[in-house]
Amino acid sequence: MQAEIITIGDEILIGQIVDSNSAFISKELNKIGVSVYQITSVQDDREHILKSLKEAGERSSVVIITGGLGPTKDDVTKHALCEFFEDELVRDDSVLGHIEELFRKYITTPISDLNREQAMVPSNATVLHNEFGTAPGLWMKKGKTAYASLPGVPYEMRNLIIKSVLPKIIEDYERPHIVHKTIMTYGMGESAVAEKLEDWENNLPSFIKFAYLPNLGSVRLRLSAKGTDKEALMAGIEEQVKKLYPLIGDIIYGEEEEDGRVEKQIGTLLTDKKMSLATAESFTGGSIAERITAVPGASNYFKGSIVCYATEMKVKLLDVPQELIDKHSVVSEEVAVAMANNVKKKLETDFAIATTGNAGPTKGDSDAEVGTVYIGISTPKATFAQKFVMGKHRERVVKKSVNKAFELLYKEILNF
Amino acid sequence: MQAEIITIGDEILIGQIVDSNSAFISKELNKIGVSVYQITSVQDDREHILKSLKEAGERSSVVIITGGLGPTKDDVTKHALCEFFEDELVRDDSVLGHIEELFRKYITTPISDLNREQAMVPSNATVLHNEFGTAPGLWMKKGKTAYASLPGVPYEMRNLIIKSVLPKIIEDYERPHIVHKTIMTYGMGESAVAEKLEDWENNLPSFIKFAYLPNLGSVRLRLSAKGTDKEALMAGIEEQVKKLYPLIGDIIYGEEEEDGRVEKQIGTLLTDKKMSLATAESFTGGSIAERITAVPGASNYFKGSIVCYATEMKVKLLDVPQELIDKHSVVSEEVAVAMANNVKKKLETDFAIATTGNAGPTKGDSDAEVGTVYIGISTPKATFAQKFVMGKHRERVVKKSVNKAFELLYKEILNF
Numbered sequence: 075m076q077a078e079i080i081t082i083g084d085e086i087l088i089g090q091i092v093d094s095n096s097a098f099i100s101k102e103l104n105k106i107g108v109s110v111y112q113i114t115s116v117q118d119d120r121e122h123i124l125k126s127l128k129e130a131g132e133r134s135s136v137v138i139i140t141g142g143l144g145p146t147k148d149d150v151t152k153h154a155l156c157e158f159f160e161d162e163l164v165r166d167d168s169v170l171g172h173i174e175e176l177f178r179k180y181i182t183t184p185i186s187d188l189n190r191e192q193a194m195v196p197s198n199a200t201v202l203h204n205e206f207g208t209a210p211g212l213w214m215k216k217g218k219t220a221y222a223s224l225p226g227v228p229y230e231m232r233n234l235i236i237k238s239v240l241p242k243i244i245e246d247y248e249r250p251h252i253v254h255k256t257i258m259t260y261g262m263g264e265s266a267v268a269e270k271l272e273d274w275e276n277n278l279p280s281f282i283k284f285a286y287l288p289n290l291g292s293v294r295l296r297l298s299a300k301g302t303d304k305e306a307l308m309a310g311i312e313e314q315v316k317k318l319y320p321l322i323g324d325i326i327y328g329e330e331e332e333d334g335r336v337e338k339q340i341g342t343l344l345t346d347k348k349m350s351l352a353t354a355e356s357f358t359g360g361s362i363a364e365r366i367t368a369v370p371g372a373s374n375y376f377k378g379s380i381v382c383y384a385t386e387m388k389v390k391l392l393d394v395p396q397e398l399i400d401k402h403s404v405v406s407e408e409v410a411v412a413m414a415n416n417v418k419k420k421l422e423t424d425f426a427i428a429t430t431g432n433a434g435p436t437k438g439d440s441d442a443e444v445g446t447v448y449i450g451i452s453t454p455k456a457t458f459a460q461k462f463v464m465g466k467h468r469e470r471v472v473k474k475s476v477n478k479a480f481e482l483l484y485k486e487i488l489n490f
Numbered sequence: 491m492q493a494e495i496i497t498i499g500d501e502i503l504i505g506q507i508v509d510s511n512s513a514f515i516s517k518e519l520n521k522i523g524v525s526v527y528q529i530t531s532v533q534d535d536r537e538h539i540l541k542s543l544k545e546a547g548e549r550s551s552v553v554i555i556t557g558g559l560g561p562t563k564d565d566v567t568k569h570a571l572c573e574f575f576e577d578e579l580v581r582d583d584s585v586l587g588h589i590e591e592l593f594r595k596y597i598t599t600p601i602s603d604l605n606r607e608q609a610m611v612p613s614n615a616t617v618l619h620n621e622f623g624t625a626p627g628l629w630m631k632k633g634k635t636a637y638a639s640l641p642g643v644p645y646e647m648r649n650l651i652i653k654s655v656l657p658k659i660i661e662d663y664e665r666p667h668i669v670h671k672t673i674m675t676y677g678m679g680e681s682a683v684a685e686k687l688e689d690w691e692n693n694l695p696s697f698i699k700f701a702y703l704p705n706l707g708s709v710r711l712r713l714s715a716k717g718t719d720k721e722a723l724m725a726g727i728e729e730q731v732k733k734l735y736p737l738i739g740d741i742i743y744g745e746e747e748e749d750g751r752v753e754k755q756i757g758t759l760l761t762d763k764k765m766s767l768a769t770a771e772s773f774t775g776g777s778i779a780e781r782i783t784a785v786p787g788a789s790n791y792f793k794g795s796i797v798c799y800a801t802e803m804k805v806k807l808l809d810v811p812q813e814l815i816d817k818h819s820v821v822s823e824e825v826a827v828a829m830a831n832n833v834k835k836k837l838e839t840d841f842a843i844a845t846t847g848n849a850g851p852t853k854g855d856s857d858a859e860v861g862t863v864y865i866g867i868s869t870p871k872a873t874f875a876q877k878f879v880m881g882k883h884r885e886r887v888v889k890k891s892v893n894k895a896f897e898l899l900y901k902e903i904l905n906f
Contacts, residue, residue, distance in 0.1 A: 085703055087526045088670065089517030090712070094508045096531070101505030110503045112538075115512070115529035118701070122528075145681040147691065148701040183682035227704065229883055254504065265561040266599035275563065285534070285564040287501055288643070296506070353797075359783025360776030363797045367775025370851050370884055372799070378807065379797035381769075381779045387794040387837060421803060435786050467645055468786055 075249050076111040077103050078130040082123060082141035082151050083226055086115045095140050095231055102235055107249035108136065109300070118142050123154040131219040136243055138235075141226030143209040145188040152212075155223055156196050159214055163194040166201055166210070173208045199223075202238035206230045211238055220246065251304040255311050257318060258336070259325040260292040260481055267293050270321055274314075281307070282314060292477065327481055336480040337365045343487045344375035349424040349454075351483075353379040354392055354417035356404075356430040357438075357447065361476050377421045382413075385439040388430075392416045405430050405442035407450075410459035414450030418457075425487065426452040427479045428459070433471040445471050449479045453486045491665050492527045493519050494546040498539060498557035498567055499642055502531045511556050511647055518651055523665035524552065525716070534558050539570040547635040552659055554651075557642030559625040561604040568628075571639055572612050575630055579610040582617055582626070589624045618654035622646045627654055636662065667720040671727050673734060674752070675741040676708040676897055683709055686737050690730075697723070698730060708893065743897055752896040753781045759903045760791035765840040765870075767899075769795040770808055770833035772820075772846040773854075773863065777892050793837045798829075801855040804846075808832045821846050821858035823866075826875035830866030834873075841903065842868040843895045844875070849887040861887050865895045869902045 079099050085091045093115055100110045111134055116122045123142070130137045142151030156163060170193035177185040192208045195201055202211030202222070207230040212223040222239045224231045243249075259267060264286050268275070278284055281301055287294040297314060299307040319326065328339055344351060353362045363379035366372055380391050385404045388394040394412045402408040413428035431447025432438050444466050450459035462478060464471040495515055501507045509531055516526045527550055532538045539558070546553045558567030572579060586609035593601040608624045611617055618627030618638070623646040628639040638655045640647045659665075675683060680702050684691070694700055697717055703710040713730060715723040735742065744755055760767060769778045779795035782788055796807050801820045804810040810828045818824040829844035847863025848854050860882050866875035878894060880887040 084699070084701055084714075085712070086513070087516055087529065088520050088668075088714070089513040089515070089526075090670075090672075090703070092508060092510045092513040093529075097502070097505040097508040099505070100503055104504050110505075111533070113503065113509075113529075113531035117527070144702060144704070146684045146702045148699075181679055183679055186681050186685050188681040188684055229886055252504075254506075256506075263597060263599055265602050265604040268562045268604055269602050283500075283564075285500055286560060286562045287506070288560070296501070298500075298504070355776075355779075357783075359788070359792075360771075360779030360795055360797065361783075363771075363776025363799075364780040367773075367777075367797075367799060368885070368888075372775070373854060376775075377800040378803040379776055379795070379799075380807070381776065381783075381795035381797060383779075383783060383789060383795075384793040391794065391796070391836070420807070438789060469784070470645055472784075 075107070075247055076109045076134045077136040077138060078111055078134040079113045080126050080130060080137060080139045081113070081115045081226070082118060082139065084118050084148070087117050095226065095228055098228070098232060099138055099140075099235055102240060104252050104254070106240055106244055107251050108243060109252065118148055118150055120150050120154045120157070123151060124158055127154070127158045127221065131216060131221070135219055135247060137219060137221045138239065139221065139223045140231055143223065143225045145192050145208070151223060152194070152196070155212065155214070155221075159196055159198060159216060161196040161198050164197045166193050166195045169193040169195065169201055169210045172203070176208060202234055204230055205233055213238070213242060250300050250302055251307055252298065252300045253304065253307040253311060254296060254298045255315060255329065256287075257295040257315065257326055258292060258328045259295065259322060260327055262293065262325050264288045264293050267295070267322060267325070271318070274317055274321060278314060279310060282310060327484060335369070336477070336484055338369050340480060340484055340487060341366070341369045341372060341375060343484075344425075345371065347487070347490060349487070349490065350375050350377055351425045351427070352377050352417045352421035352423040353426065354413040354428040355379055355381045356383060356388065356413075357433040358429045358472055358475055359383055361472055362427055362429065362479055365476060365480075377423050380417055380420070388413065392420070403440040403442065405432055405440040405446055405448060407448055407459045407461060410448035410450035411457050414452035414459065415457045418452040424454050425483060427483055428452070429475060429479060431464075431471070431475065433468045434466060435468055447471065447475050449475060449482060451479075451482050451486055454490065491523070491663055492525045492550045493552040493554060494527055494550040495529045496542050496546060496553060496555045497529070497531045497642070498534060498555065500534050500564070503533050511642065511644060514644070514648055515554055515556075515651060518656060520668050520670070522656055522660055523667045524659060525668065534564055534566055536566050536570045536573070539567060540574055543570070543574045543637065547632060547637070551635055551663060553635060553637045554655065555637065555639045556647055559639065559641045561608050561624070567639060568610070568612070571628065571630070571637075575612055575614060575632060577612040577614050580613045582609050582611045585609040585611065585617055585626045588619070592624060618650050620646055620650055622649055629654070629658060666716050666718055667723055668714065668716045669720065669723040669727060670712060670714045671731060671745065672703075673711040673731065673742055674708060674744045675711065675738060676743055678709065678741050680704040680709050683711070683738060683741070687734070690733055690737060694730060695726060698726060743900060751785070752893070752900055754785050756896060756900055756903060757782070757785045757788060757791060759900075760841075761787065763903070763906060765903070765906065766791050766793055767841045767843070768793050768833045768837035768839040769842065770829040770844040771795055771797045772799060772804065772829075773849045774845045774888055774891055775799055777888055778843055778845065778895055781892060781896075793839050796833055796836070804829065808836070819856040819858065821848055821856040821862055821864060823864055823875045823877060826864035826866035827873050830868035830875065831873050834868045840870050841899060843899055844868070845891060845895060847880075847887070847891065849884045850882060851884055863887065863891050865891060865898060867895075867898050867902055870906065
């Protein structure tokens with residue numbers, strides 16, 4: 075039982091957008107035991123779409139197609155589907171009613187023929203109700219293979235996957251369970267970790283697959299198992315994870331379940347402990363606050379951030395003494411400590427993160443080399459800052475620093 | 491002359507990572523006149539990789555492969571390449587020297603046999619020097635088709651594309667020019683725009699392709715042309731763009747060239763005008779500051795942000811009067827105006843953006859429905875706030891609001 079994904083749209087092939095739909099669909103399919111064999115992105119081109127539909131259907135039992143369902147001329151998916159299924163377009167009155175309702179309620183421009191045309195669907199297709207948009211989802215079968223065609227707009231697609239496509243797959247197909255577990259480590263390179271785990275890896279039972287996922291200073295270790303008995307799979311993985319800890323416990327900082335973002339784990343800890351957090355950000359420019367507040371429920375523990383991008387703002391908004399900056403430079407341990415201390419005090423929180431550094435491309439208000447950063451952490455007991463050299467790539471310097479700040483904070487919160 | 495991209499890695503097919511490499515590669519190839527016909531993502535599986543290499547090579551002149559070059563067991567790309575090219579792995583001394591140098595300089599753990607093995611390359615491959623990592627890029631030919639195999643780590647891959655792969659393609663292949671231009675509009679739906687443009691679209695010359703890209707309240711219109719005479723292509727597109735303005739000039743807010751992010755355009759304007767910006771963010775939680783500071787050179791005009799996530803912080807950090815909040819609620823036009831005014835004054839800037847709203851999933855410190863937001867804009871002449879209803883989806887509410895805030899600000903800056 076495997077699936078394929080076909081994403082349709084010139085904008086993908088010219089690199090104008092990143093195809094994030096595929097990752098979402100793959101993750102959701104995995105949760106219900108369906109492996110994704112291949113993801114194929116093709117242009118808005120009838121011949122090419124037909125070829126992909128055919129090839130995917132020969133390999134897999136379920137084919138999920140996104141994109142190319144818009145009302146405008148450049149979208150050709152629906153016509154290609156008709157040709158593939160030797161079908162014709164007919165008007166679906168419930169879809170038309172829904173389109174008219176959306177226009178009545180939310181859209182100020184009058185409904186047009188183009189909009190109404192979106193109610194035309196292949197006569198043999200089952201319509202999947204698209205709550206949030208005018209292009210309906212479609213569910214069609216050819217032999218034993220099911221094809222689901224969905225709009226490419228991410229939130230419409232997601233809603234259709236969760237509410238219509240997954241239930242249909244669950245109803246129609248027998249599926250194994252797939253269980254993943256990811257262990258997060260930091261501070262050691264991929265091959266150094268691999269050497270420590272050589273014996274362990276060689277002795278893994280055959281139903282467990284193992285992979286290394288290196289990313290910006292951390293290496294995630296993924297164990298995957300597939301089979302019919304979910305409990306047994308989970309127990310099998312747990313058994314192996316237990317054996318991991320004596321080998322590399324010192325570099326493990328968490329285990330990733332459903333959603334392994336460390337900021338989410340920080341949120342859970344802070345909520346449980348009824349403790350609070352603030353940030354003072356210089357070169358990270360609000361990135362830390364942004365990641366924290368992307369977690370639903372962040373208002374339970376996150377009070378706010380002072381983004382003091384300009385040096386003068388560190389003095390003005392955070393009361394960092396000008397003399398301290400003059401003496402040690404704005405990119406220094408002392409300034410990071412002062413920022414962490416002061417934002418914690420000012421916002422009356424239990425914990426604080428502070429960042430000061432130079433992300434490049436040019437040197438700023440200090441002599442620090444591009445890539446030099448200090449991350450300050452303040453806890454109810456103490457405040458400290460650490461120096462890191464994060465390379466020359468602006469975007470990476472910021473991302474690595476945000477990750478590092480969360481790691482440092484996470485370890486501290488565990489002590490309270 | 492067309493190319494294909496094959497991205498390799500189980501982490502893509504289980505949805506653990508979003509494949510952003512493909513978009514980068516596609517964009518860069520387009521710039522040098524190479525169209526991407528298809529993007530295929532496959533598992534770390536020898537048979538599957540072999541099949542994809544063969545099929546892609548039959549269709550396209552250049553095949554770019556990323557991923558699966560790590561030092562650990564789960565990475566099998568190099569072995570698959572050897573089989574495909576009927577070649578064998580031999581040690582490359584310059585690669586080995588580079589790996590040893592990287593370890594001496596940057597890596598604290600000792601070098602291992604696994605690391606040294608990364609210097610083993612197919613004997614007929616041309617090595618592409620990977621400055622930033624231990625896995626070299628490889629350039630191989632089979633018949634007239636060139637295959638480039640690159641590590642999946644984004645910054646290593648990007649550097650190899652720019653410094654090695656593109657120059658090789660330019661040297662080896664005749665290519666047409668591909669020119670894109672994207673016009674950004676807001677405030678009108680895709681089909682309403684399409685109706686206004688119907689005649690214009692029907693009269694487009696055949697060498698110009700046209701597409702609609704709707705996204706969170708804005709619709710981008712993309713014109714693409716492919717041919718041998720770059721100047722003529724650009725002139726042809728310009729001619730059509732000129733005809734667009736009389737039809738929909740009122741909803742156009744910019745043209746997208748190389749990098750069309752509106753925050754970049756704001757940055758260019760502010761730098762030219764020597765004017766400055768600050769933000770006061772509630773439910774956007776630093777997202778606006780993050781997007782602004784992601785633009786290199788933001789320190790020329792961005793002073794900082796007060797992220798007042800908790801209601802009390804609006805009073806404490808931004809001097810919003812408690813009575814104003816009590817009277818109008820924290821999610822109100824009055825509070826957004828006060829935030830914008832006060833942050834502008836406090837940080838001594840020319841412009842300011844402020845946000846207050848409820849992104850959900852539950853109601854916060856106000857009675858405002860989930861999705862209700864106010865965006866405040868302060869300019870050297872005036873301050874105002876507008877109300878928007880952004881739907882129920884937390885992530886979308888934030889993204890739409892950030893986009894809207896930039897649009898509002900952009901239009902204002904044009905007046906100064």
